[in-house]
Amino acid sequence: EPEVTQTPSHQVTQMGQEVILRCVPxxxxxxxxxxxxxxxxxxxxxVSFYNNEISEKSEIFDDQFSVERPxxxxxxxxxxxxxxxxxxxxxxASRPGRLLYNEQFFGPGTRLTVL
Amino acid sequence: xxxxxxxxxxxxxxxxxxxxxxxxxSNSAFQYFMWYRQYSRKGPExxxxxxxxxxKEDGRFTAxxxxxxxxxxxxxxxxxxxxxxxxxxxxxxxxDMRFGAGTRLTVKP
Numbered sequence: 067e068p069e070v071t072q073t074p075s076h077q078v079t080q081m082g083q084e085v086i087l088r089c090v091p092x093x094x095x096x097x098x099x100x101x102x103x104x105x106x107x108x109x110x111x112x113v114s115f116y117n118n119e120i121s122e123k124s125e126i127f128d129d130q131f132s133v134e135r136p137x138x139x140x141x142x143x144x145x146x147x148x149x150x151x152x153x154x155x156x157x158x159a160s161r162p163g164r165l166l167y168n169e170q171f172f173g174p175g176t177r178l179t180v181l
Numbered sequence: 182x183x184x185x186x187x188x189x190x191x192x193x194x195x196x197x198x199x200x201x202x203x204x205x206x207s208n209s210a211f212q213y214f215m216w217y218r219q220y221s222r223k224g225p226e227x228x229x230x231x232x233x234x235x236x237k238e239d240g241r242f243t244a245x246x247x248x249x250x251x252x253x254x255x256x257x258x259x260x261x262x263x264x265x266x267x268x269x270x271x272x273x274x275x276x277d278m279r280f281g282a283g284t285r286l287t288v289k290p
Contacts, residue, residue, distance in 0.1 A: 070224075099277075108187075108282040109225065109269060122277050157224050169215075170278060172224035 068092045070173035072158050078179045079148055087143045087176045089158030096163035098141045099170060100133065102126065104154040112156075115141065116163070148180045184208055187270050187281025196290050200257040204270035204281045207251065211272040211279075214246045216255045219267045219283065228268070229255065260288045 071090045079085050091098050100112040113123040115133055132144045141160075145152055155177050159170040187204045194200055202216075213232055217225035229244040231237045231253075237244045243256040253272075257264055265288050270281040 097276075101280075109219075109280040111277060111279060114277050155222075159224075169227050169230065172226065174224050175222075177222075 070158055070160055070171050072156075072173035072176050074176060075174065076177045076179070078181065081150055081180055082147050085145050085148055085178065087145075087156050087158075087178070089141045089143070089173055090139055091141055091158065091160030092162075092171055093139070094162065095160035095171075097121075097161045097170075098133075098135070099159040099161075100143045101157040101159065101172075102154045103157065103175075104151075109157065112143070145178075148178075150180050153178055153180045184279050185270065185272055185281045188284055189282045191285040191287065193287045193289060194260055196260060196262060196288055198260050198288070200255075200260050200264070200286060200288075202255040202257075202268050202270070202284050202286070204253050204272075205251055206253075206272055208272070208274070208279075209251075210274040212275060213273040214244070214253050215271040215273070215278070216242075216244055217269040217271055217280075219269055221266075225269055225271075225280075260286075262288050262290050264288050 073088045098115040103109045113127045114121045130146045155175040157175045158173040161170045185206045215230045216228045218228045219225045231244045231246050234246050234248045241258045245254040267283040267285045269283040
C-alpha cells in the first residue's frame with residue numbers, strides 16, 4: 067500500500083541553523099501539506115501546496131519557512147534560521163485532490179529538536 | 182474563539198465502556214468532518230469521515246455531525262485497550278483541514 071514517507075525521523079540542530087525536512091508524498095497525489103505538532107499540543111496547519119505553488123499558509127508559516135517540490139517526487143520544508151520554539155513534530159500529508167474531498171494521508175513525521 | 186474546540190482530556194475508561202468524544206467548531210464553511218487516531222509518536226491516521234450532518238457507523242465506531250449546532254461526536258462501543266490513543270477531530274471546507282487539540286484516551290483492562 068502506498069504511503070507518505072518522511073526523512074529524517076529525528077533531526078537535531080543548533081539554534082540559528084537551517085534545516086530541510088523531506089517528504090515523499092504518494093505518487094499520484096496532487097495536494098501537499100505540512101503540519102506541526104509541538105509536544106503535547108494540537109496538530110497545527112502550516113502550509114498547503116498545489117500546482118507548484120503555495121495555496122494557503124497559516125500565520126505560523128512566516129518568512130523563515132519555505133516549501134519546495136524540487137523534482138516531482140520530493141516535497142521539502144525549509145526553516146532558514148531555527149529557533150528553540152521550532153522544536154516539534156513536523157508531519158507531511160498528501161491527498162489525491164481529484165474530488166472535492168479526499169482523505170489526507172500523513173507521513174510518520176520528523177521530530178525536530180532545536181538546541 | 183478557536184476554529185475547532187476539543188477537550189484534550191485525558192480520558193480514562195474501563196475496558197468495555199462506551200466512549201464519547203466531542204468537538205465544536207465556529208466555521209460554517211466546514212462540510213467534511215473527520216476523526217483521526219494518533220498513537221504516540223506516530224502520524225494521524227483517518228478513522229472516520231462524514232460529509233455534512235448525520236450519522237455514520239463503522240464497526241464499534243459511530244460518528245455524528247450536527248451542523249446546526251456546529252457539534253460533532255465520536256462514539257466507541259465496547260472499548261478495548263488497543264483503542265488507547267489520542268483522537269483528533271478535523272474539519273475541512275473541501276480544501277484545507279483544521280484539527281482539534283486531540284483527546285487522549287486510555288482504556289484500562
